[in-house]
Amino acid sequence: xxxxxxxxxxxxxxxxxxxxxxxxxxxxxxxxxxxxxxxxxxxxxxxxxxxxxxxxxxxxxxxxxxxxxxxxxxx
Amino acid sequence: xxxxxxxxxxxxxxxxxxxxxxxxxxxxxxxxxxxxxxxxxxxxxxxxxxxxxxxxxxxxxxxxxxxxxxxxxxxxxxxxxxxxxxxxxxxxxxxxxxxxxxxxxxxxxxxxxxxxxxxxxxxxxxxxxxxxxxxxxxxxxxxxxxxxxxxxxxxxxxxxxxxxxxxxx
Amino acid sequence: xxxxxxxxxxxxxxxxxxxxxxxxxxxxxxxxxxxxxxxxxxxxxxxxxxxxxxxxxxxxxxxxxxxxxxxxxxxxxxxxxxxxxxxxxxxxxxxxxxxxxxxxxxxxxxxxxxxxxxxxxxxxxxxxxxxxxxxxxxxxxxxxxxxxxxxxxxxxxxxxxxxxxxxxxxxxxxxxxxxxxxxxxxxxxxxxxxxxxxxxxxxxxxxxxxxxxxxxxxxxxxxxxxxxxxxxxxxxxxxxxxxxxxxxxxxxxxxxxxxxxxxxxxxxxxxxxxxxxxxxxxxxxxxxxxxxxxxxxxxxxxxxxxxxxxxxxxxxxxxxxxxxxxxxxxxxxxxxxxxxxxxxxxxxxxxxxxxxxxxxxxxxxxxxxxx
Numbered sequence: 350x351x352x353x354x355x356x357x358x359x360x361x362x363x364x365x366x367x368x369x370x371x372x373x374x375x376x377x378x379x380x381x382x383x384x385x386x387x388x389x390x391x392x393x394x395x396x397x398x399x400x401x402x403x404x405x406x407x408x409x410x411x412x413x414x415x416x417x418x419x420x421x422x423x424x
Numbered sequence: 425x426x427x428x429x430x431x432x433x434x435x436x437x438x439x440x441x442x443x444x445x446x447x448x449x450x451x452x453x454x455x456x457x458x459x460x461x462x463x464x465x466x467x468x469x470x471x472x473x474x475x476x477x478x479x480x481x482x483x484x485x486x487x488x489x490x491x492x493x494x495x496x497x498x499x500x501x502x503x504x505x506x507x508x509x510x511x512x513x514x515x516x517x518x519x520x521x522x523x524x525x526x527x528x529x530x531x532x533x534x535x536x537x538x539x540x541x542x543x544x545x546x547x548x549x550x551x552x553x554x555x556x557x558x559x560x561x562x563x564x565x566x567x568x569x570x571x572x573x574x575x576x577x578x579x580x581x582x583x584x585x586x587x588x589x590x591x592x593x
Numbered sequence: 594x595x596x597x598x599x600x601x602x603x604x605x606x607x608x609x610x611x612x613x614x615x616x617x618x619x620x621x622x623x624x625x626x627x628x629x630x631x632x633x634x635x636x637x638x639x640x641x642x643x644x645x646x647x648x649x650x651x652x653x654x655x656x657x658x659x660x661x662x663x664x665x666x667x668x669x670x671x672x673x674x675x676x677x678x679x680x681x682x683x684x685x686x687x688x689x690x691x692x693x694x695x696x697x698x699x700x701x702x703x704x705x706x707x708x709x710x711x712x713x714x715x716x717x718x719x720x721x722x723x724x725x726x727x728x729x730x731x732x733x734x735x736x737x738x739x740x741x742x743x744x745x746x747x748x749x750x751x752x753x754x755x756x757x758x759x760x761x762x763x764x765x766x767x768x769x770x771x772x773x774x775x776x777x778x779x780x781x782x783x784x785x786x787x788x789x790x791x792x793x794x795x796x797x798x799x800x801x802x803x804x805x806x807x808x809x810x811x812x813x814x815x816x817x818x819x820x821x822x823x824x825x826x827x828x829x830x831x832x833x834x835x836x837x838x839x840x841x842x843x844x845x846x847x848x849x850x851x852x853x854x855x856x857x858x859x860x861x862x863x864x865x866x867x868x869x870x871x872x873x874x875x876x877x878x879x880x881x882x883x884x885x886x887x888x889x890x891x892x893x894x895x896x897x898x899x900x901x902x903x904x905x906x907x908x909x910x911x912x913x914x915x916x917x918x919x920x921x922x923x924x925x926x927x928x929x930x931x932x933x934x935x936x937x938x939x940x941x942x943x944x945x946x947x948x949x950x951x952x953x954x955x956x957x958x959x960x961x962x963x964x
Contacts, residue, residue, distance in 0.1 A: 372709070373554070373708055373709025373710075373711050374711075375709075375711055375755050375757065375758055376545070376548070376549075376553070376554070376709075377553060377554060377555050377556040377709070377710070378485065378487065378519035378545050378548045378553055378556060379545070379758050380489075380556070380755075380758070381487060381489045381520065381521060382758055382759055382816040383755060383758070383761060383816075384489040384490065385489070385816070385820075385822075387816075387820075387821070387822040387846045387848060387854065388761065388814055388816055388822050390763070390812070390814065390824075392902075393609075393919060393959065393961070395609050395611050395626055395628055395642070395959065396611070396900075396919070396921060396957055396959060399611070399613055399624065399626075399957065400923070400955070403615060403925075403955060404862070407888060407894075407927070408838065408862060408864060408888065408892075408894070409832075409834075409836045409838060409864050409867065409888050409889050410806070410808065410828075410830035410832075410836065410838040410840070410864060411769065411806065411808070411830075412747060412749070412767045412769050412806065412808045412830075491602055491605075492602060532908060554709060555710075576635055577634075577635050
């Protein structure tokens with residue numbers, strides 16, 4: 350087995366071995382700060398979309414913006 | 425090499441199954457004695473779970489920053505007033521790290537059931553709270569009989585059914 | 594483009610009224626928008642948005658036509674969101690119409706919360722079909738010549754991860770493929786021509802009829818202990834036209850009291866030119882593909898912006914839970930590395946014309962009512 354294959358096998362084994370023991374490390378009752386509106390990715394969607402449009406129509410690049418997630422994790 | 429990976433996958437799957445069943449055993453629909461606790465109520469008085477032995481108790485974990493928690497509060501209040509005469513109590517365990525927002529919220533939207541403060545989250549940990557809000561219903565003997573995670577409109581009917589069942593026991 | 598949602602719960606019902614104004618580079622653009630969002634049975638949400646842009650002005654590009662353009666763009670969009678357990682599905686349709694450009698876009702995405710809701714994985718697909726035309730008449734008496742169609746498909750994937758109680762990070766990757774008529778009919782190229790007193794002559798742009806681009810964006814938001822948030826974003830873009838671009842953005846959000854929130858923003862952007870772009874081609878027909886659209890030029894821009902939000906009705910009134918009013922101002926400086934301003938240039942050697950640069954100010958005012 351080459352060194353690269355061996356190190357990959359070790360990395361994968363560690364990951365698999367750990368998977369049974371990994372627990373969410375931020376508990377739902379600790380998500381107060383993440384639920385704060387100032388921590389959301391975009392507080393104002395219309396404004397964010399508008400600025401994206403201002404740039405996209407003047408720049409040569411596009412895409413790559415936006416992702417879901419965060420918040421209070423309720424339900 | 426194939427033999428090693430298969431072995432690892434088997435071990436990991438086994439570990440995962442054990443972990444989830446262990447978690448389910450403590451915080452699922454299965455039974456177990458409700459962990460004892462003592463917390464300070466919003467009024468300043470200490471409150472223990474054992475003082476409610478003999479009644480059906482619902483422990484509701486909530487926070488000021490949790491939307492669904494706010495939604496269910498008025499319904500929990502109605503439920504508390506309705507079943508209290510039959511030997512039911514509802515304990516609202518608040519998990520906020522700071523108390524002032526809790527007082528502020530309850531001053532604007534008061535409830536009649538006891539609100540207990542758990543800023544150190546020791547009770548939340550003991551009850552393996554893994555979702556906000558969470559409600560744990562405990563029977564007259566102090567055993568956990570039902571755990572409900574999250575809240576969606578209509579869930580209060582589920583709560584009422586379970587409470588009625590346990591009151592009749 | 595992936596929608597931004599909170600984990601596992603549909604956002605509150607809301608209605609927004611929005612006004613914006615852009616001034617810069619000889620252009621004046623005002624925008625007005627209305628948005629309404631409503632939940633049904635806590636599982637479905639419908640959102641409708643109507644946006645109108647009014648453009649007027651004479652940009653640096655319309656030098657020989659020298660006419661003031663005035664045009665209106667109307668955009669309507671409808672989206673439906675459905676949440677079940679830990680998965681959110683989103684389907685939306687947008688139509689954008691202006692005299693010489695019609696675009697229809699459909700978008701579908703889903704996002705899944707996992708691992709104690711610390712991780713959110715999202716996948717999205719967007720398809721746009723556009724009709725491109727050219728106004729051969731004037732602003733007041735238009736004659737539209739429909740030149741062609743273009744078809745665009747976008748595939749996106751993203752992951753958002755809660756790292757600590759104070760830190761959340763996200764990574765998005767997308768691939769966009771376009772085909773069809775991808776040129777801008779109002780632009781033209783110029784080539785060196787000593788027989789012309791200006792030193793150059795105009796010619797038509799020739800664009801490839803395909804384009805594939807990919808972008809990767811990393812973002813993070815950090816909660817500062819005295820209640821403030823620091824956000825950082827970095828995006829890298831590259832495409833088959835040879836454009837490479839970098840975008841960096843930093844935001845700082847500071848609540849000042851229970852009702853005021855201040856936000857500061859700084860954005861830096863730089864791009865390299867497309868392989869078939871040139872400010873001045875050496876002679877007519879020098880390349881198979883040629884463009885002089887400044888959007889494809891080597892350029893940089895930086896933005897300094899600020900936003901002030903005021904919460905009126907923090908405790909609600911009748912059916913309204915909350916209301917906010919926001920003022921947002923951005924100042925953008927554009928600088929081009931290989932695009933010259935030849936609009937009023939009187940010299941005989943094009944390379945003596947100044948490299949183009951301009952500043953733009955963007956105002957936004959909006960009112961949001963949550964119920």
